[in-house]
Amino acid sequence: NAGVTQTPKFQVLKTGQSMTLQCAQDMNHNSMYWYRQDPGMGLRLIYYSASEGTTDKGEVPNGYNVSRLNKREFSLRLESAAPSQTSVYFCASTWGSANTGELFFGEGSRLTVL
Amino acid sequence: SQQGEEDPQALSIQEGENATMNCSYKTSINNLQWYRQNSGRGLVHLILIRSNEREKHSGRLRVTLDTSKKSSSLLITASRAADTASYFCATRPGANSKLTFGKGITLSVRP
Numbered sequence: 001n002a003g004v005t006q007t008p009k010f011q012v013l014k015t016g017q018s019m020t021l022q023c024a025q026d027m028n029h030n031s032m033y034w035y036r037q038d039p040g041m042g043l044r045l046i047y048y049s050a051s052e053g054t055t056d057k058g059e060v061p062n063g064y065n066v067s068r069l070n071k072r073e074f075s076l077r078l079e080s081a082a083p084s085q086t087s088v089y090f091c092a093s094t095w096g097s098a099n100t101g102e103l104f105f106g107e108g109s110r111l112t113v114l
Numbered sequence: 115s116q117q118g119e120e121d122p123q124a125l126s127i128q129e130g131e132n133a134t135m136n137c138s139y140k141t142s143i144n145n146l147q148w149y150r151q152n153s154g155r156g157l158v159h160l161i162l163i164r165s166n167e168r169e170k171h172s173g174r175l176r177v178t179l180d181t182s183k184k185s186s187s188l189l190i191t192a193s194r195a196a197d198t199a200s201y202f203c204a205t206r207p208g209a210n211s212k213l214t215f216g217k218g219i220t221l222s223v224r225p
Contacts, residue, residue, distance in 0.1 A: 004156075033212075035215075040217060041217065042202065042215045042216055042217035042218055043157075043202070043215040044215075045212055045214075048212060058212065090156055090157070092157075101144075101145060101147070101162065101206055101213065102147065102159045102162060103147075103149075103157070103159060103204075103213060104159070105156035105157045105158070106156050107155055107156045108154075108155070108156055
């Protein structure tokens with residue numbers, strides 16, 4: 001079982017470029033999340049999708065957009081990348097907050113914006 | 115803003131010793147979870163404790179929860195070099211709330 005798969009693993013962008021981070025899970029989970037991890041800041045929630053067809057803002061949504069393409073896939077888009085978006089991005093999924101609430105994480109996408 | 119705050123920020127111990135990490139939080143919770151992150155990897159769930167539970171065990175892990183003090187402890191017994199990682203506590207204020215992570219504790223276990 002692959003679990004949560006993120007692509008790409010590494011990416012370097014120039015300021016102003018756009019890109020999409022892809023995430024797919026094969027566990028039939030309802031909820032999916034995008035976090036960013038910065039040194040000394042822990043993990044901060046960018047956007048989440050409680051179920052297919054719904055998305056909501058998290059703690060730090062500015063500069064990002066998301067798409068819940070289907071139950072398996074949840075993408076994160078940077079329309080005009082800025083150096084402040086240099087970070088490690090993690091996708092996670094879970095059955096739903098009404099259940100155990102345990103999150104399953106991908107291995108991360110390391111993004112550098114020059 | 116972080117709901118949970120771990121203490122200490124960094125911990126270095128000898129292999130075979132016990133490691134104790136603490137987490138304090140601000141508001142009432144539905145459950146509290148601990149995760150481990152190895153260098154360059156994603157987070158892995160270790161254990162979940164609900165607000166009506168006081169202690170849980172999983173292998174060499176023991177988690178306690180004191181809701182009156184709004185705090186939790188993670189104890190790793192007989193530590194191994196492979197336990198070297200960052201450990202995060204995460205809290206869920208309500209059943210339908212989102213999980214909020216602390217900043218993490220860096221544990222180094224010396225062989």
